[in-house]
Amino acid sequence: MLGIYFSGTGNTKHCIELFIKELDAAAKCISIEDASVLDEIRKSDFIVLAYPIYFSNLPKIVRDFIFQAGTRAKP
Structure with a gap:
């Protein structure tokens, strides 16, 4: 299991670390x-994505990451 996050202030990082450790003590973020x-994505079979909500939407950096990772993550 892998927790992937974007955190501008550290709050999202803190939350995903607590959440992931509750699910799997050996997991990393x-x-x-x-x-x-x-x-790390290529090595993982289960991924949790966390990000802050900006004006009821995801941040542009997260959206760009998802699109770019989708095209580059293929083996």
Whole structure:
């Protein structure tokens, strides 16, 4: 299990870390801004995505990450 997050202030990071540890103590969390995030995605069979809500929508950086990761994550 892998927790992937974007956190501007640290609140989302804190929440995803607590949530993931409750589900699987051995799981790890990684920021979408980390250089190795795509490698970690390839290794994982279960992913939880967390991000803050901006004006009832997801942040542009998260939307861009999802689209770009989808095209680059293929083996």
